Amino acid sequence: MNSGAESAGTKARRGRGSGQSGPAFGYSAATIRFWRQAVRAALQAGAGTPFYLFSPQPVAAMLGCLEAESFGRPAVHWLSTKTQPLPELLRWWRSQGRPAEVVSEAEFQMAEAAGFDVESLLVNGPAKHRWVARHSRPGLRVNFDSAREVAELLPLARRDKWRVGLRLCTTEEFDPENPTLPTQFGFTPDEAAPVVRKLRRAGLPVETLHFHLRTNVAGPDCYARALAEVADFVAAAGLGPKHLDIGGGLPPPHVLSRAGKRLDAGISVASLAQTVRRALKRLPSVEQVWLENGRFVSAGSGLLAVRVLEVKERPRVRQLICDGGRTLNALVSVWEQHELVPLRAVGGPETLTAVHGPTCMAFDQLARKEMPLAIRAGEVLLWLEAGAYHLPWETRFSHGLAEVWWHDNGSTKCVRPAG
Numbered sequence: 001m002n003s004g005a006e007s008a009g010t011k012a013r014r015g016r017g018s019g020q021s022g023p024a025f026g027y028s029a030a031t032i033r034f035w036r037q038a039v040r041a042a043l044q045a046g047a048g049t050p051f052y053l054f055s056p057q058p059v060a061a062m063l064g065c066l067e068a069e070s071f072g073r074p075a076v077h078w079l080s081t082k083t084q085p086l087p088e089l090l091r092w093w094r095s096q097g098r099p100a101e102v103v104s105e106a107e108f109q110m111a112e113a114a115g116f117d118v119e120s121l122l123v124n125g126p127a128k129h130r131w132v133a134r135h136s137r138p139g140l141r142v143n144f145d146s147a148r149e150v151a152e153l154l155p156l157a158r159r160d161k162w163r164v165g166l167r168l169c170t171t172e173e174f175d176p177e178n179p180t181l182p183t184q185f186g187f188t189p190d191e192a193a194p195v196v197r198k199l200r201r202a203g204l205p206v207e208t209l210h211f212h213l214r215t216n217v218a219g220p221d222c223y224a225r226a227l228a229e230v231a232d233f234v235a236a237a238g239l240g241p242k243h244l245d246i247g248g249g250l251p252p253p254h255v256l257s258r259a260g261k262r263l264d265a266g267i268s269v270a271s272l273a274q275t276v277r278r279a280l281k282r283l284p285s286v287e288q289v290w291l292e293n294g295r296f297v298s299a300g301s302g303l304l305a306v307r308v309l310e311v312k313e314r315p316r317v318r319q320l321i322c323d324g325g326r327t328l329n330a331l332v333s334v335w336e337q338h339e340l341v342p343l344r345a346v347g348g349p350e351t352l353t354a355v356h357g358p359t360c361m362a363f364d365q366l367a368r369k370e371m372p373l374a375i376r377a378g379e380v381l382l383w384l385e386a387g388a389y390h391l392p393w394e395t396r397f398s399h400g401l402a403e404v405w406w407h408d409n410g411s412t413k414c415v416r417p418a419g
Contacts, residue, residue: 024262025254025339027384032341035382039305039343041412042405047305048418049380050324051403054084054302054387056092062252062297069269071289072277073244078122080248080294081107083388084301088406088415090114101292105131122245122290124167124210126185129153136160143167143210143245145186150195158202165208165245166192168233170226172213186211189233196237206239208290212247215295219266220275223249227279240285246276248292252299255385256337263336294388301387304329304402305343306366308379309358317368318353322381325357327364329402330383331393337367343380346372355381359397 035053042053066077078101079093085107090100094115102108103125111121112135123132123142129152132142136156143165144150157164167186175181187195196206211226223246234241250272251263280286306324313319326333340355353371357364366383375381394401404416 024256024260025384026262027254027339035303035384036343036345038407038412039303039380039382041407042305043380045405045412045414047403047405047414049305049307050322050329051305051405051418052302052329052386052390053305053405053407053412054086054089055407056089056301057408058300058387059089059092059297062300065269066291066293066297069273070277071273071291072280073286073289075289075291077297078290078292080292080297081111082392083248083294084298085110085391086404086406086415087114088408089298089301090116092408094120105135108132108135124292136162139163141165141208143208144195147187147191147195150198154198154202154204157204162204163207164199164204165210165241165243166195166206167210167212168192168230170211170213170229172222172226172229173211174214176214183214189229189236192233193237196239206241208243208245209234209239209241210245210247210290212292213249215249216251216263217249217267220271223272223275224279227275228282231279231282234283234285241283242285242287243290244276244280244283244286244288245290245292248294248296250293250296252296252385252388254300254339258335258337260337299385299388302385302390304383304386304390306355306357306381306383308375308377308381311375311377316352318351318371318373320353320355320371320375320381321358322355322366323358324402325355325359325364325366327357327359327361327397328395328399329357330366330386330390332389333366333383336385337369338383338385340367340369340371340381340383342372342375343382346374349373358399361397 038053078099081100081102091114099120100111100116101122101124102111118137118139126145129149133156138160141163145167169182169186169188173183175183209230213222253264255263306322308320308322310321350370350372354368355366401419403414403418406413406415
C-alpha cells in the first residue's frame with residue numbers, strides 16, 4: 001500500500017487477522033478448516049468464482065441441536081424449501097426420512113421430483129388457489145391462508161379428503177418495515193371462526209393450527225404471546241387440533257445484525273422448547289409439534305466464494321473489488337453481518353476494508369470490516385452462512401448466476417453451472 005494512503009488515515013493495527021474467527025461470530029477452528037478444505041476441493045475440481053458451496057453436514061448438526069430438546073410432544077421438523085430450494089438438499093433430507101414444507105408450485109414440483117409424497121409434504125403459503133388444484137392428491141396436507149382459498153378449493157378438498165389446517169395471524173406478526181401494521185398472512189381469529197364452521201360442515205376437521213412470526217425472532221416471549229392467542233382461539237372455536245405448527249424464526253448462530261449484535265443473543269432452542277412446553281398445558285389435544293426452521297437449519301450449510309479482482313487504496317478505507325457480492329449473490333448482507341475470511345490463512349496488520357461486488361452499484365457492498373492488509377488481487381474470500389435465502393434472492397444483474405457446488409461424503413461436484 002502506498003505510504004500516502006496509509007498516512008492519510010487508513011488505520012492499520014496488529015491483530016488476529018481474518019485468518020481466524022473472532023469471538024463475535026464464534027466459529028471453531030475446525031469449522032473454518034472444514035470450509036477451506038471444501039473450497040479447495042471445489043477449485044481443484046474446476047470451480048470458477050463466484051460460486052456457492054453447500055454441504056449437508058452442518059444441516060445435520062443443527063437438526064441435532066433441535067432434537068436434543070423436548071418440546072413436550074413429539075416434534076416434526078419440516079424442511080423449509082423456500083429457504084434453500086436446492087434439489088440436492090431436498091434429496092438428502094428425504095433420504096433421512098424427513099418431510100418438506102412448500103409454499104409455491106415450483107417448490108411443490110421440486111419436492112415431488114425429489115421423492116416426497118403426500119405423507120411427507122405440507123402445502124403452506126398465500127394465494128394457493130391459483131395453483132394447488134393442478135396438483136391435488138388424496139390426503140394432501142394443506143394449511144389454508146384465506147377465506148378465498150377455502151371458498152375456491154373446498155370442493156376439491158372435500159373430494160380428495162385433504163388434511164387441512166389454518167394459518168393464524170397473531171398480533172405478534174407485523175410488517176417489519178411498519179411494525180404497527182400486520183403481515184398479509186393467515187386469518188385473524190374473527191376471520192377464522194366462520195371458516196372453521198364451513199370446514200366442519202364439509203366434513204373437514206381442522207387438524208393443524210399454524211402461525212409463523214417472522215425471521216430471526218428476538219426472544220421466546222414473542223412465541224409465548226402468540227401461543228396464548230392460539231390457545232384462546234382453540235377454546236373459543238371448540239377445536240381439538242392434532243398438530244401445532246409454530247413455523248420457523250429461530251435465528252442462526254454466527255450471524256450479527258448490522259449494529260453488530262448476535263441475532264440469537266436473546267433466544268435459544270432450549271428457551272423456545274420451554275415456552276412451547278408451557279403453552280401445551282392449554283392445548284391438550286395436540287399430538288405433535290411441527291417446526292419449519294429454515295434459516296436456523298440451513299444458513300450454516302453453505303458459503304459464497306468470491307475472488308478479489310482489484311484493490312483500491314483510499315484515505316479512510318481499503319476497497320476490494322470482487323467478482324461476486326451483495327447485488328448478485330448476498331442480498332441478506334443489507335441487514336446481516338456474516339463472517340468473511342480469506343481462503344488463505346492470513347494474519348498481520350489489519351485495516352478498515354470494504355468488500356464490493358462487480359456491479360455498477362454503490363449498493364454492492366458485501367461487508368465493511370477490519371481485514372488484513374496482506375490480502376491482494378487474486379485472493380479468494382469466503383462469505384459464510386450463505387445457506388439461507390441466498391439462492392432464492394440471487395440475481396443476474398449484468399453478470400449472470402453463479403455456479404453451485406455440492407460437498408458430501410468426500411465428493412465435491414458442480415450441480416448447477418453458471419448462467
